[in-house]
Amino acid sequence: MVERTVIKLRWPAARIVTVGLVVLAVVGLSWGLVGLQVLAQGDPPPAGDNFGMASSDVQWTVGELAFQSNYPAGFQFQAEIRSSAGPIVRGRVIWSHVPGTQRSRPVNVDPDTGTLTAVWDATGSDAVPPWVGLMYYWDVGDSEGNAFQTEPQYVEYEDTTHDWVRTETDDIIVFAQNLPDEVGPLVADAMAAQREMYRAAWGGLLPYKPRAILFGSRGAWLEWQITTVNYSTIGLTSDDWGGTGQVVSGGGLTDLAYGTVLHEVAHLYQNEFTLMVPGSWLIEGNATFFELNQQYNYESSVRHLAASGNLPVLLQGTGPGVSGRNARRGYDIGYTFWKWLVDNYGLEGHRQLIELLDQGIGRVAAIETVTGLTAQDVESRWRTWLGASALPPTLVPTPTFLIFPTIAPLGY
Ligand SMILES: [Zn+2]
Incomplete structure (x- = not known):
């Protein structure tokens, strides 16, 4: 299987609030909403606020709000917004691809017409694929200090240079380029089939509808990556824009829908939902x-490894690697751990482990808590289940840490 890259660009605002709650609980303080509001910076203030700076009888007039995709080079916004008190002198367009993320660009005011524009030029580091969604609003101020925000608008970063087929259900939005017609419905079926398992395992569904952007031609895929083209990458998944982009070449459509997309x-x-170490x-x-x-029977493959006496240690050090020549083996071994965990502790056990990891508990300590076993017992039982000897080569205790992000300016 080809490697796929996950990039995690930032913590969503919701995650920061969660961490804040944990910290408050730990130190026993009851700052309540004051502390949380400071942390939840991602939320825009309510539309129409004027920040108490100016007259309350100002009239705002909103004409046409326009969005133009210049894919793959970026996109731009245009608006006619007038204040009865004075000309617009400042402003930004603020947008989110998924809740909790935010980007913005300053507003340009045409001195002759008063038309407002804001432009986002894609660059290598922040380029996004076609068909990501945007919720955006204008936040502007006039010469008299009045401020105004428009109602949020929803648009998509469309690519009109290729033929795309869009399929949307409750679970996902699929965009398919140069692919058979059945791809979209197949991915939708796969997501529907897996919906309740996601819900039980994670304790809830994603707070946004994910996107699968499927490229049937490599050239189309390479277009959006402006400068940082990595020719070996054939897929990218990002919570910054809430989806996965994949080049589809060879392999069956069933594996694409029921394998790759669900993965x-x-x-x-x-x-x-949680903090895990990428890679x-x-x-x-x-x-x-x-x-x-499955592309082949993953469990059976690890059982063969176990029978040959080469099952590596799992819970000591970093465990099996998932890159390089034996990458696929690391995926399979990791798979058997989760299979073993859910076989014995249910999807509830999965959810508990996720929550402990999200609190910053080290993975060994979290696994011990969920199973009620020592790490050595977990290792032995997992190995025995796979048909290996109960004892791995060596297993030393791993220290556990409580990790919280530094909020106060402690200087390190
Ligand atoms: Zn992966």
């Missing part, structure tokens, strides 16, 4: 656990 959507759940057997094994179509 990549699991990465979006990971980013939304670990824990994270790749977990995403693999959500595939409903």
Whole structure:
């Protein structure tokens, strides 16, 4: 299987609020909403606020609000917004691709017509694929200090240079380029089939509808990556724009829908619900656990490894790697851990482990808490289940840490 990359660009605002709650609970303070509001900076203030700076009888007039995709180079906004008190002198357009993320660009005011524009030029580091969604609003101020925000608008970063087919259900939005017609419905079916398992395993569904942007031609895929083209990458999943982009070449459509997409959507759940170290057997094994179509029998492959006496240690050090020549083996071994965990502790056990990891508990301590076993017992039982000897080569205790982000300016 080809490697797929997950990038985690930022913490969503919701995640920061969660961490704030934990910190408050730990230190026993009751700052309540004051502390939380400071942390929840992602939320826009209510539309129409004028910040108490100026007259309350100002009249705002909103004419046409326009959005233009210049894919793959970026997009731009245009608006006619007037204040009865004076000309517009400042402003920004603020948009989110998914809740909790935010980007913005300053407003340009045409001195002759008063027309407002804001432009986002894609660059290598912040380029996004076609068909991401945007919720955006204008936040402007006039010369008299009055401020105004428009109602949020929804648009998509459309690509009109290729033919795309859009399929949207309750679970996902699929965009398919140069692919058979059945791709969209197939992905939709896969997501519907996996919906309740996602819900039970994570304790809820994603707070946004994920996107699968499927490229049937490599050239179309490479177009949006402006400068940082990595020719070996054939897929990218990001919680910054809430979806997965994949180049589809070879392989069956069933594996694409019931394998790849479900795996990549699991990465979006990971980013939304918990903290895991990217590039670990824990994270790749977990995403693999959500595939409903396996490219071969993963468990059987690890059982063969166990029978040959080469099953590596899981809970010591970093465990099996998931990159390089033996990458696929790390995925499979990680998969068997999650299979073992859910077989014995149910999807409830999955959810508990996710919550503990999200609190910053180390993975070994979290696994011990969920199972009620020592790490050595977990390792032995998992190995025995796979048909290996109970004892791995060596297993030393791993220290556990409580990790919280530094909020006060402690200087390190
Ligand atoms: Zn993955």
